[in-house]
Amino acid sequence: MTTIPMHPEPTTDPRTVRWVIPAGTLPLVGPITDAPADLGTMLRSGPVAAIEVETQAVLIRLAADHTWPTAGPRVRDALATALEHPHEWRPATALTEDDLLHAALQDVLNGPAGDYIRSHGGEATIVSARDRRAEVRLSGTCTHCPAADFTLHSRLETELRKRFPALLELHATEQPGRRRPGPTWLPLRRRGA
């Protein structure tokens, strides 16, 4: 049996553990109302207080009277089984594909790629995410940066495609004053002449 790769990571809240899973395992994001098999049972009546799905993780919070060392193994087994049935998970709010794309892009911008942009004073914000196309605005020090295109495609797009494989295009909003790509010709006529 091939099991879906997953591992737990701690969060700031000791009762919440972030179970890292491959992007695209679950076709949804946000809080969960019901999950398949034992995980659903645990959420309804047992030690699990809340489940929230991120693009690359499942956040599971335990009820107040439970700890991870004791409840952990059962949760792990239940999660492994539940991940085998991705379409039986029920999100709190129905999600469109556009929502998933938006969440995936948000996840990229919150992650290491976004950290990299912020590390040198750049800024990336989501402009739109629909019909498998996404648009971001690169501002701050990115504005006049000749390497911004490189960051956009080799970092953001690569990361986004991992989380949302159906992606058609990621592009940056044109900034006023941002130089267009392509050769610049010397004017033939002197200005003001």
Added chain:
Amino acid sequence: MSAHCGPTGAGTGTITGGTRLALVGSPNSGKSTLFNALTGLRTKTGNYPGVTVARYEGTARVGKQEVVIEDLPGTYSLDPISPDEQVVADVLDPDNPDLGTPDGILVTLDATTLRRSLGLLAQVMRTGLPICVVLTFRDELARRGGTLDVAALRRALGVPVVAVTGGSRTDLAELQAALPESASWERPVLPPPTDPAQRRSWVESVLLSAGYEVPEADQRTRRIDAVLLHPLWGTLIFFATMFAFFQIIFTVATPLQDAVQSVFDRLGTLVTEYVSNPLLAGFLGNALIGGLGSVVVFLPQIALLFLMISLLEGSGYLSRAAFLMDRLMARAGLEGRAFVALLSSLACAIPGIMATRSLPSAKDRFATMMGAPLMTCSARLTVYVLLTGLLVSPGARVGPFGAQGVVMFALYLVGALSAMATAWVFKRFSSRGGPVLPFYMEMPSYRLPRRRSVADAIWSACKGFLAKVGRIILVVTVGLWLLLSLPLHSDAQLRSAGVDPADRTAVSAYEVDHSYAADIGHAIEPVFEPLGFDWRINVGVLGSLSAREVFVATLGQVAAAQNPDQPTEALTQMTYTDGPHQGQKLFTPATTAALLVFFLYALQCMSTIGVMRRETGSWKWPAVAFGYMFVLAWTMAFLTHTVVGALT
């Protein structure tokens, strides 16, 4: 012998107090290197499994605190299949009452084999002890085009991860600072799963999350291996390498050896010039300079032997040699790991016997242990060099090669073949078959041997050799000198025997011939007479039961007594003093060859017997080994004497 043979039972007692950390890792994961770097206590670093078999402890100083680090044997998992891995499992088992549980565990992970190493880490994390991961060979991962995000790895594992690039002091400082804090090391939120399928998924997920790109097989290593592991070329190159090995030992060492010899010759001259008391002069000239000097002369050769072994080991070639020889070992009913043990025995049988701990099957262990003392160890080297020098003139050549080197190579080859044959016999006749146990052997990438490891290996070998000369050999030599010089003869006795008391050479020759040693030598003459040995060789052989080098020292003493100015000359000119061959040359080709063969087979090493006793837990096996080897030695020497005698 224990001192110069590298790993022995160092650290059998445990150091108490302070934080205790255990060092765990797969073979070749840079564990021993890290241990040396942290503790400054030297152990050998090797490229094949089974190098670190004894229990090692060292103290790392961090500021004013002391952290005791125990270097556990390399292991691939905590499901033990060999005595080595059993040790690791026992130490890490908090419920094991016999061994103290460490306060924390340092796990070395080789960045180039992370997928496999994480399986071990998962098991270690199940112990619940604080863990700090030390990531090694990240430079090699980068060179081979792999990637790894250390921060993400740390996040995914939930334990501290420190990357240490071989020998980098800043990396080490970071690790050292973390050592005493084991109680506050980050703990994983949940230990990894035990179920194998789930564990695989955990490993996969951690690797994904850390952005691990499997490094492509090292191009350089692959190209080299295409030739070196080739069934035909590889085997040919292996034998060529071994052949060159012995040629180098001879050609390079000779001038160095001559230099050492000339120093001792000068000392000898000074003694004869300035020391008038005949007894003192005899002691200094014969026992110390003649006896010990003749052993110390071999220091260059010992150094060269260890230089080459550590070069082969450090570069990664030894594992290839073991791999190539695995097929040959299978003929002997053994597996590749046994070859490692036999190969280590080239330096000394003791690390060889200890390396058998990596063999999972007890039957294989005993069979290998019985064969290991037949491998040509560095102590035999001294005897071989001396006797080969007597047998073959230095100028003689076989084709383009020095004949002495060829004879040496043959001796090493015969030793190795005999060791394997012995192992086969013991394997064959030692009881029923057991389950076939898995065999795996890692082929590390070729690496440039680290200069420090090489220097350490040579230094500790030379130091050990000299220490041995200073202890066992000195004591036995002085004892033999007493036997050779007593009883004292008065001038009147000498005159009545027809010796002029003024002629010192004649006097010492007479004294030696009528000493207690001569009585002992004559007493056992019936045993060795068929081999062509006279009483002087007998005394040497008896003395060499404590350590082989004593033989060289004894002959050196006898020769120095007979011709103090040119002991080597005296040795070649030595004749039988009595018996049917009186007046004939003693070191005929037949006798010399018989002696060589005798030394090839006989177990003349108290340290080996001691270690065998310790490793097998009874006197039975050492007794068996000593007995069979003596009988074998005598028989083979007799055959050699007969055959060579008939041919010459």
